[in-house]
Amino acid sequence: MVPRFWRKIKYRYEILTSFCENCGNHYYPQREICPKCRREGVLKEEKVCDYGKVLSYTVVNGRTIALVEFDNGAKMLAEVCGKVEIGKKVRKAFRKYGEDGDFGIIYYGTKFIPIEEQN
Amino acid sequence: MIGIVSYGTYIPKFRIRVEEIARMWNEDSNAIKQGLGVSEKSVPDIDEDTATMSVEASREAISRAKIDPKKIEAIFVGSESHPYAVKPTATIVGEALGVGNYYFCADLEFACKAATAGIQICFAMVKAGMINYGLSIGSDTAQAKPGDALEYTAAAGAVAVIVGKDPIAEIEATVSYTSDTPDFWRRDLQPYPSHGGRFTGTPAYFRHVISAAKKLMESYGYTAKDFDFAVFHQPNAKFPQRVASMLGFSEEKIADGMLVRAIGNTYSASSLMGLCGILDKAQPGQRILLVSFGSGAGSDAFAIRVTDKILEYPRNAKVWDKAKNCVYIDYGLYLKHRRMIK
Known part of the structure; x- marks a missing residue:
């Protein structure tokens, strides 16, 4: 479990997307090749901005999981802390994802907060 | 600077x-x-x-x-x-x-x-x-x-x-006062801290905060009048109020930093939260006295002067x-x- 999480730290803590210089699209998680341009694509790493909007959401075991689109078009599936509706603006936040029992490591990553609930 | x-x-x-x-x-x-x-x-x-x-x-x-x-x-x-x-x-x-x-x-x-x-x-x-x-x-x-x-x-x-x-905001001077005073502690593997009740007052909080503040003023030639604002560690609202009056600061000079009234004691963030409350409104040239307190025990005192850069x-x-x-x-x-x- 530890190495599996460690490999994801880079793009869970800071949201890094793949930007294709050929088609101008952003992808999250990062890709090896551009899904649209395939071999013609030229990918480089780019950070997303802090804000996005909710495209859709579902509630699983009391947790709200939303598909959030960043202003640059990259999409991310993550938990939203607070009440949400489709189209609502959200801000990214650094939160705990969970922990591996009482003895294991603590998982951190990016979640979202509805804008009017941010503080 | x-x-x-x-x-x-x-x-x-x-x-x-x-x-x-x-x-x-x-x-x-x-x-x-x-x-x-x-x-x-x-x-x-x-x-x-x-x-x-x-x-x-x-x-x-x-x-x-x-x-x-x-x-x-x-x-x-x-x-x-x-x-x-x-x-x-x-x-x-x-x-x-x-x-x-x-x-x-x-x-x-x-x-x-x-x-x-x-x-x-x-x-x-x-x-x-x-x-x-x-x-x-x-x-x-x-x-x-x-x-x-x-x-x-x-x-x-x-x-x-x-x-x-x-x-x-320039840090003009800083001084620390430290002693072995067991006023509040948490033993290894224990979930909650313990404290010495009233012992946390005079021999701990007041002695350290006042000693650090006085040493800073004596060493660098400040008096209470040289400071436009003062902020002290805030385990509750009474301690910083009392220490302010003991050091010659009016209620007005500490009011903007008294976040404890609204959010309680944020421990390691407490005195700095107060400092930020003051920095949010301070103007160039104004001077702030910041004195933290950590149980066990010690205080760090700072003379901080706001610069023109705060305007932008x-x-x-x-x-x-x-x-x-x-x-x-x-x-x-x-x-x-x-x-x-x-």
Whole structure:
């Protein structure tokens, strides 16, 4: 479990997307090749901005999981802390994802907060 | 000129009122509110801890100053509620901020004054030419045993201070006063701290805060009149009020920093949260006295002078607005948020 999480730290803590210089699209998680341009694509790493909007959401075991689109078009599936509706603006936040029992490591990553609930 | 280049704060949005806690223990809430001068305290969300709040406060500090995170070459996190007993919080913060891998880093622990010690270390490192910018963070999700007097004030919050050259507030001088005084402690592997009751007052808080402040003034030739604002560590509202009057500061000079009234004692973030409340409105040329207190015990005193650079520095959202923007929860939810029930 530890190495599996460690490999994801880079793009869970800071949201890094793949930007294709050929088609101008952003992808999250990062890709090896551009899904649209395939071999013609030229990918480089780019950070997303802090804000996005909710495209859709579902509630699983009391947790709200939303598909959030960043202003640059990259999409991310993550938990939203607070009440949400489709189209609502959200801000990214650094939160705990969970922990591996009482003895294991603590998982951190990016979640979202509805804008009017941010503080 | 070396000092505070930027600052950021984070206060969780949840609050619990003193009345709600007093209801559980059949205590007189009015007497408690009067005795402490605190009416409610901040409570973290279930997925928030010292590391997450540190990151949020630091991100605000970095974005306000528009500093390239890679130029931050030292990170110190002061807390008494680090998520791990062994494994630094500061590395989690460094990774989330994207500072790269070449940076000095350590977690600090000195009860509620670890972050002002971090500022002193950053100040010295910038002065020595070892780093461009240093980040010192005070962050705590304070623990309190249910039913203990601490439960009314033990709150959560974080402050991040970036120290460097060309500051918005120059650190003119700093002095520390330290002694072995066991007024408040938490033994290894114990979930809640213990304290010496009234012993936390005169021999601990007052002796250290006053000794550090007086030494700073004597050594550098200041009097109380030289300071436009003063901020002291805030375990409750009464202690800083009393120490202010003992040192010759009026109620007006401390009012802007008295965040404890709205959010309780944020431990390692407490005195710095007050400093940020003052920096949010201070004008160039104004001087601030900051004195932290950490049980065990010690105080760090600072003379801080606001520079012209603060006029072009973005100071929204203000700390007091963050303190007022809140959602109240009951005792059951409080226990869940603090993970006392799972």
